[in-house]
Amino acid sequence: MLNSIMSKVFFLSTMIGIVVLIILLASILKQGVGALSIDFFTNFSSSRPERAGIKGALIGTLWLMALTTPIAVILSVGTAIYLEEYAPKNKLTHFIEVNISNLAGVPSVVFGLLGLTIFVRQFGLGNSVLAASLTLALMIMPVIIVSSKEALRSVPNSIREGSIGLGASKWQTIYRIVLPAAVPGIITGIILAVSRAIGETAPLVVIGIPVALLATPKSVFDSFQALPMQIYNWVKMPQEAFVSLTSAGIIVLLAMLLLMNLVAVLIRNKYSKRF
Template sequence: MKLVDQKIVEKKMPARIMRNNLFKGIFFIATCFGLVVLAVLLYRIFTQGIGYLNMDFLQNLPSRRPEQAGVKTALIGTIWLMGVIAPVSLFLGVGTALYLEEYAKKNKFNDFVKVNISNLAGVPSIVFGLLGLTVFARALALGNSVLTAGLTMSLLVLPVIIVASQEAIRAVPRELREASYGMGATKWQTIVRVVLPAAIPGILTGGILALSRAIGETAPLLVVGIPLFIAFTPTSIFDTFTVLPMQIYNWTSRPQEEFHAVAAAGILILLVLLLLMNSIAVIIRNKFQKRY
């Protein structure tokens, strides 16, 4: 066996160190550039929208006059929509991941299913909108309701949740399962009491990413016929509604400069809602991380 020549290594070391420092500098500059752009964007949104943030803005309905415009209908509609998306997508996503990882046999068909689930994560969102329009809005006659939009958006984020849940379940040490079986637990008891609690941090990470995408999507909602402007709040999952991203889009499309400031205030509300939702998920995730 030929040993490494120490002189050759020492000769090449300065060039390696230089390349390492070069790429480190490039990555640092790229990171700083992204942070600066984000900071400028947030600063501009904050300075434009802070003047409209008050209780009247939260309680008023949309209006043709910017000083009277509010986000009440869009905010409540967004909450209704997330109330449908979260349970449906998490239940189906985690259930599918559990079946594929714990029950499904290792064969070509199941491998084919797993590959296609991963590929679905890259499908344009408008395709899911067309699917929702065809199946939920027309075939099932649900119309442009909260339920139609919620089911459509659930299909959109399902691949992300399934893949993240699979990785989280796969990362649970096999020794935990074997210890549970050794104590006399059944497979289902092992899954519920051992595997799922240990995998919850990873599952919630995927859920946060998926729901964060869902709360900001507009293309599927436009396709299924969700209106940009309504003057009433939904009271059930079968009512027509609108959401914050579509309301913001409606305001930004107006020629009046005041509506652009109103849109900035709407963006701030959306960011607060997103941060609140993610914070709750992070707290739950950290609780289980400390336990396992």
């Protein structure tokens, strides 16, 4: 009896989430599809809705993700490998791991304040692509570290012992055996982290990324515009036409997110192994 009731409760909870998601997507598509055009992708931001586009924001977001993702992945996976494979299991290591897990739940605006203090003011990077990328990389690193540690931990110790028993060094075992086996779990963490980073607005607002910029970055030290900031700016506009532009911007952002997730899922499935 209890099992049947709980099964229905869980099913109802799942359906509520799916229905809300369908309604939200249908509303956005209905409002935004009509605004998608060649001019929408080739025009810069404008206060006049008929001339407004996302060229600067789209290119700026591509720059941002192209820099944020490798910085976060390299540092996070390296940290996870050290903590799981090399670091001694003592109180200090446990303290570090607990604090990394806690950082995963810190609000994004706090990371924005950290980026403003260190990268924008202390290092003098200003509201550049590099400053924003480093800020977002710090924000998503805890998620990738935690998921990477769990993925590495899921690889059986017998695999490591067998590799070392055949004469491989510890690093060769990690690089050739453990990491390929842990790739699916690591990719899952990267998907979750990058999905969060690509839609974040609060850190970009705090470090002073402009909401309107009629130029595209030429280097990582240039100022830029990002899709979340562009959408945030359009939402505040009083004209009714900006509602369609906002929905169109959300559609483009979702399309970018789905494309990145598709690539990550294909990589995860390719390297998926079961022990």
